[in-house]
Amino acid sequence: MSDQRLIVDEGVLDINYIPSNLLHREAQLRSLRMIYDFMLSAPYEMSQRAIIVGGVGSGKTALARVFGRGLRDEAKRKRLRVEYVHVNCRELRGSLFMVLRRVVKTLRPEFPERGYAPNELMETLMQLLGEDNGQLLLCLDEVDALIDTEGSDALYQLTRVHESQPDAPRRLSLLLITKDRGVFEKLDRSTVSSLQRNLIEMPEYSAPQLGGIVAARAEAAFRKGAIPLEVVDFIAELASSENGDARCAIDLLWGAGKRAEMEGATQVKPEHVRQVSAGVLSPVKKEGLNHLSLHERLTLLAIARFFKTSTAPHATTGEVEQLYRVACEERGETPRAHTQFWKYLENLKATGIITSKVDSGSQGRTQLITLGKVTSEDLEREVLKGVEQK
Ligand SMILES: Nc1ncnc2c1ncn2[C@@H]1O[C@H](COP(=O)(O)OP(=O)(O)O)[C@@H](O)[C@H]1O
Numbered sequence: 001m002s003d004q005r006l007i008v009d010e011g012v013l014d015i016n017y018i019p020s021n022l023l024h025r026e027a028q029l030r031s032l033r034m035i036y037d038f039m040l041s042a043p044y045e046m047s048q049r050a051i052i053v054g055g056v057g058s059g060k061t062a063l064a065r066v067f068g069r070g071l072r073d074e075a076k077r078k079r080l081r082v083e084y085v086h087v088n089c090r091e092l093r094g095s096l097f098m099v100l101r102r103v104v105k106t107l108r109p110e111f112p113e114r115g116y117a118p119n120e121l122m123e124t125l126m127q128l129l130g131e132d133n134g135q136l137l138l139c140l141d142e143v144d145a146l147i148d149t150e151g152s153d154a155l156y157q158l159t160r161v162h163e164s165q166p167d168a169p170r171r172l173s174l175l176l177i178t179k180d181r182g183v184f185e186k187l188d189r190s191t192v193s194s195l196q197r198n199l200i201e202m203p204e205y206s207a208p209q210l211g212g213i214v215a216a217r218a219e220a221a222f223r224k225g226a227i228p229l230e231v232v233d234f235i236a237e238l239a240s241s242e243n244g245d246a247r248c249a250i251d252l253l254w255g256a257g258k259r260a261e262m263e264g265a266t267q268v269k270p271e272h273v274r275q276v277s278a279g280v281l282s283p284v285k286k287e288g289l290n291h292l293s294l295h296e297r298l299t300l301l302a303i304a305r306f307f308k309t310s311t312a313p314h315a316t317t318g319e320v321e322q323l324y325r326v327a328c329e330e331r332g333e334t335p336r337a338h339t340q341f342w343k344y345l346e347n348l349k350a351t352g353i354i355t356s357k358v359d360s361g362s363q364g365r366t367q368l369i370t371l372g373k374v375t376s377e378d379l380e381r382e383v384l385k386g387v388e389q390k
């Protein structure tokens with residue numbers, strides 16, 4: 001049994017796992033280092049803010065944590081007291097009180113629960129930093145939640161904490177994370193302008209970039225050879241169609257690995273990936289196949305049958321057309337001409353059930369068809385249901 005294990009280190013596949021090496025985010029990491037460099041080179045002299053903006057799974061949380069880890073290490077080398085505390089505002093229900101309590105608890109784990117009053121927490125925090133003669137970079141992840149609940153107030157307080165004593169050492173800097181920069185429209189103008197000077201944008205990952213991220217994670221988590229390269233690329237392709245979401249990619253990798261293990265397979269196959277993606281991404285579940293014509297369904301049947309027997313991640317149009325003819329003949333239907341068959345494929349693409357790309361490796365215009373969001377078995381069953389009704 002033990003030799004059938006495909007995943008050797010499941011912790012690596014946890015969505016909150018922080019990879020030792022963050023790919024394709026060198027520029028963003030460099031920006032952060034520049035913005036907060038003063039904490040190491042000119043401590044206490046200023047206080048900075050920056051915002052990381054990007055879609056779900058663009059690596060915002062990972063970027064901040066990797067940066068925070070590096071900042072702490074570097075400070076230690078320089079014998080400076082620099083803390084990095086990362087809080088998720090949504091998990092803390094968008095409450096400034098809960099955020100501050102979490103920060104204080106992190107800095108002073110032994111601090112009594114009742115040791116502070118809500119309206120004095122801000123002061124308590126600054127007092128603790130003073131006692132340590134420390135600096136704190138506070139990362140407010142999913143800051144949208146904080147703004148939604150507290151309006152301008154919370155950020156106003158946090159950004160102006162040093163204003164009452166202009167000559168005192170600067171101890172608190174902020175790093176905000178949001179997927180929606182629109183939330184800042186809810187803030188008063190001066191708070192916004194003090195925040196938006198340092199905007200770090202996280203573009204969507206491309207399919208090849210996601211491929212690299214998945215490959216690195218797979219290598220750390222799986223037994224050697226358990227995930228063929230084409231399965232890595234397949235996962236990357238699916239996640240890239242979900243707005244380049246690395247979170248989706250890691251979830252697919254983990255889920256497919258678990259399914260393959262449960263089945264006792266020696267390798268992860270595209271169908272294992274589909275078993276997972278069908279649960280989260282499937283347009284078949286969402287909308288059904290009712291709006292499709294008989295011949296579109298027969299085309300889908302052909303696609304389902306191809307992937308049921310093949311472990312290739314793609315089918316060529318030729319392969320599908322051949323199976324389409326077989327499916328027509330079984331039912332005494334005349335197969336439609338090639339140009340019409342192409343239109344069926346186009347319509348099926350529009351539904352999102354299949355996707356396609358041009359095969360760059362071959363001469364001519366071979367289209368490669370991908371079935372990404374439903375398993376071939378489910379698809380065959382759904383199609384047969386519909387075909388029998390017609
Ligand atoms: N550039 C990257 N290199 C390696 N892993 C990454 C990278 N970007 C994201 N990840 C991984 O993808 C998952 C989602 O990233 P995360 O930082 O949580 O995204 P976000 O916070 O933007 O929604 C995490 O498990 C993270 O480790």
Ligand SMILES: [Mg+2]
Nearest residue numbers: 060061062141
């Ligand atoms: Mg995040």
